[in-house]
Amino acid sequence: MRKTYFAALMITAGLLLSGCQSLYNEPDNSLYLQLGERAGIANIVENLLYLIVDDERINEQFKGMDVVQFHRNLTDQLCELSGGPCEYSGREMRELHAAMGITDTQFNALVENLILAMEKDHVPTAAQNRLIKQLLPLYPDIRHL
Numbered sequence: 001m002r003k004t005y006f007a008a009l010m011i012t013a014g015l016l017l018s019g020c021q022s023l024y025n026e027p028d029n030s031l032y033l034q035l036g037e038r039a040g041i042a043n044i045v046e047n048l049l050y051l052i053v054d055d056e057r058i059n060e061q062f063k064g065m066d067v068v069q070f071h072r073n074l075t076d077q078l079c080e081l082s083g084g085p086c087e088y089s090g091r092e093m094r095e096l097h098a099a100m101g102i103t104d105t106q107f108n109a110l111v112e113n114l115i116l117a118m119e120k121d122h123v124p125t126a127a128q129n130r131l132i133k134q135l136l137p138l139y140p141d142i143r144h145l
């Protein structure tokens with residue numbers, strides 16, 4: 001009888017402990033790590049910038065922008081969205097893209113270039129898809145729907 005009581009006590013304690021562990025789990029930064037942390041993301045954004053310049057579907061829109069600011073802010077945004085320790089401090093997405101009249105073709109072109117930018121740095125396909133998934137909720141703001 002005593003043995004059964006002890007076993008039940010141990011099982012309850014085990015369940016309680018594993019519950020506490022999941023309660024205090026660190027936030028999931030696995031995507032951030034797969035992207036190569038902030039330095040890796042900064043490199044991906046640099047690749048993206050070159051692709052944007054060469055892409056006639058979208059390069060007109062980007063003429064005259066502050067490249068350094070864009071690079072810093074997009075890097076921080078992707079870092080934060082992937083679970084990294086960054087804080088996006090750029091302009092609000094809807095307001096920023098409002099007057100641009102961005103089309104679906106242009107939105108898709110940017111996503112396509114981002115995928116190519118990640119491929120250049122050998123980011124695994126699953127990680128690429130995870131990042132794109134994080135960006136999709138921004139679609140209505142960027143398209144101004």
Ligand code: HEM
Nearest residue numbers: 058061062065066069070073074077090091106107110135
């Ligand atoms: C997933 C889609 C997109 C994301 C996550 C995104 C994100 C951003 C971010 C973070 C910035 C910098 C904000 C700042 O410096 O305060 C920015 C700027 C800009 N974005 Fe987007 N963007 C997206 C799609 C697009 C598309 C499709 C276009 C046009 C074809 C576009 C055109 C621009 C331009 C021209 C700027 C620079 C504006 C300026 O400095 O005056 N974006 N975007």
